[in-house]
Amino acid sequence: MTAGVLDEAIKKAAIAWISVGDGPAYALWCMPAESSILVVSGPGEQFAPGLAEAERATVRLRGDHGGLILVVDATVSRLTPGSDEWNELAPPLATKRLNASGTADELAARWAETGCAIVRLTPAAGSAVGAPDLPAESAAQPPRETPARVETRRPFRLHRVRKR
Template sequence: MSSGVLEEAIKKAAIAWISVGDGPAYALWCMPVESSLAVVSGPGEQFAPGLAEAQRATVRLRGDHGGLIVQVEAEVSRLDPGSAEWDEIAPQLAGKRLNASGTAEEVVARWAADGCALVRLTPAADATTGAADLPAESQAAPPRETPARVETRRPFRLHRVKKPDRAADAARSTGSGSLPDEGWDGYLA
């Protein structure tokens, strides 16, 4: 496979499907950094079980059409707070974080205080699978159990809504029986 396709897929990546070992793949938002991807996970951030402790992970990237175009084995390196790489990458990644509570500096400080894992995924040499070698069938799987799933409750109704009386509506629109003839002259004038 051409390394140009991999490089282009990494440059355009905003989300990647990442799996560790034989575990399921998780859709994780990421940020391209040179020829690698940066991903944050941990308390208050995205759920990526085993990624922080892993040595290698499988990364699947999509193309412009939304389908899988490349799958690569990547080396995982965890960045430590205060290191030169952390100080360079963490503020950029925090700036890309949607719905962040606070400024980029506050988010980076929270990541360091809460023990969030900031990892860099670098493609391993000769471990890339291109479009020709990828499976043709869909790799869709049924939804996994998650603590985020909640049973849907029926909506609360404060009062019963009565159906309109069609006969009364028809009588009012034709003028028959809608208002008494006596005593309403001043009201109608």
């Protein structure tokens, strides 16, 4: 796996599938920052269990056509609210956040107040697995149970449809 493919995949990343330990991978929106990606999670934001406390995570990135092109182990570092790194990276990340109310600075301040975590995922050297070495089988998983699922009724039909 060349470093160029890794850098290109990170630059184009808008969503990444991130898993912590043996847990399931969650699709999380992200923002590239130099040779790493930034992810925000917490109250009122995306659900990423264990990511803020983790030291390592597995990141799966997609290519231009939506298929998996890269799997990489990454080191996780949490940005501290009020630090220089937070002040530099939180506003651009807030600008990328779709459907957020308020300005980018207000959103970054809300993240700091509510305890949201901004983490930087930096690929570990030599851990990238690319196209020829990726598993051939599908990594698709059945849908997880959620309280948001609602059983739907069969659709109403005015006239009976005959089968031929």
